Amino acid sequence: SINESHGAGSGDKRLVQVAQRLRSVFRQRETVGGRSGDEFAVLLGDFTGQSELEMLAEKGVSTFRPPFIIDGNTYHSSASIGMTTARAGGNTADQLIQQADAAMYHAKAGGRGDYRHFDQDMVDQSTALLALETDLHSSIEGEQLEIFLQPVVELATGKLHASECLLRWRHPTRGLLSPDDFLGTLKDIGLLQKITELTLDRIVQYKLTQEHSLSINLPAELLGNRIFVANLLQRFSGGQLNPHHLIIEITEDSLRSVL
Secondary structure (H helix, E strand, O other): OHHHHHOHHHHHHHHHHHHHHHHHHOOOOOEEEEEEOOEEEEEOOOOOOHHHHHHHHHHHHHOOOOOEEEOOEEEOOOOOEEEOOOOOOOOOHHHHHHHHHHHHHHHHHOOOOOEEEOOHHHHHHHHHHHHHHHHHHHHHHOOOEEEEEEEEEOOOOOOEEEEEEEEEEEEOOOEEEOHHHOHHHHHHOOOHHHHHHHHHHHHHOOOOEOOEEEEEEOOHHHHOOHHHHHHHHHHHHOOOOOHHHEEEEOOHHHHHHHO
């Protein structure tokens, strides 16, 4: 964000200041170096145990709390730290970097400004997530995504008001999955728009009448997506969907994000 708002020169100066602060935390014999972008790595040659690692990590996090002053502008930053330890007779350099990366991303996911030590569960979670991402891509080609219709009934009259479209994933090995199991991953890998477009295509196949409207949930990310909105309007103007027979549901968070 500093590069975008004040140029790469200011961003580079900030990185220099970060390096200086890190050097003040660690001993002179330790190796501190920039990896890529805004990531740094520290190589500790020896330490007394886990407690010393945690103490250094806490100092590393706290050194970012004072603001950075660059060319008269004030910037606030936080650090997320991942740690791992080489075991006797094991761990290559690449494995250590991978483990520290995994721990760092878990620290970021916890809200930033924190540190984590690597454990095998992190790799298992990452492996499971990667498999889920791969399966999601395959689900589109294999037409594993299905729409279930849930009736919405007027209590006073018992009349059918509409049917809510509920997306389900019929996974080949895990069975029928609800959006809670995969919606977050859809967003992360950029498939949310494509899946929603496919859902709308399925809705087009239904013969909707005024007495049988369908409702669909639209997340905030798509309400602000010009391409998606243009495609939706095209479906209306092209006669594929009748806006009088389609109910678009949004959450309070979605409404707040577009106001």
